[in-house]
Amino acid sequence: MEEPTAYGKFGLANLLELREECLREFQFVDAYISIKQRENEASLAVLPDLLMELDSVNEVSEGPTKFCT
Numbered sequence: 001m002e003e004p005t006a007y008g009k010f011g012l013a014n015l016l017e018l019r020e021e022c023l024r025e026f027q028f029v030d031a032y033i034s035i036k037q038r039e040n041e042a043s044l045a046v047l048p049d050l051l052m053e054l055d056s057v058n059e060v061s062e063g064p065t066k067f068c069t
Contacts, residue, residue: 030036
């Protein structure tokens, strides 16, 4: 009997990658490509403002943030 762990751990990331490989191998098109492109463009449009906001938070801080007392 073959050892189940012989090929390492198999998790969700592996399953999703295997799915993508199978879809590409059998030349399935991504039905959501236009939505993904639109979401990427919208995300990139707000990224500079978000990064500036995050940078300003770091500048205001006078030391490490204490999460636990």
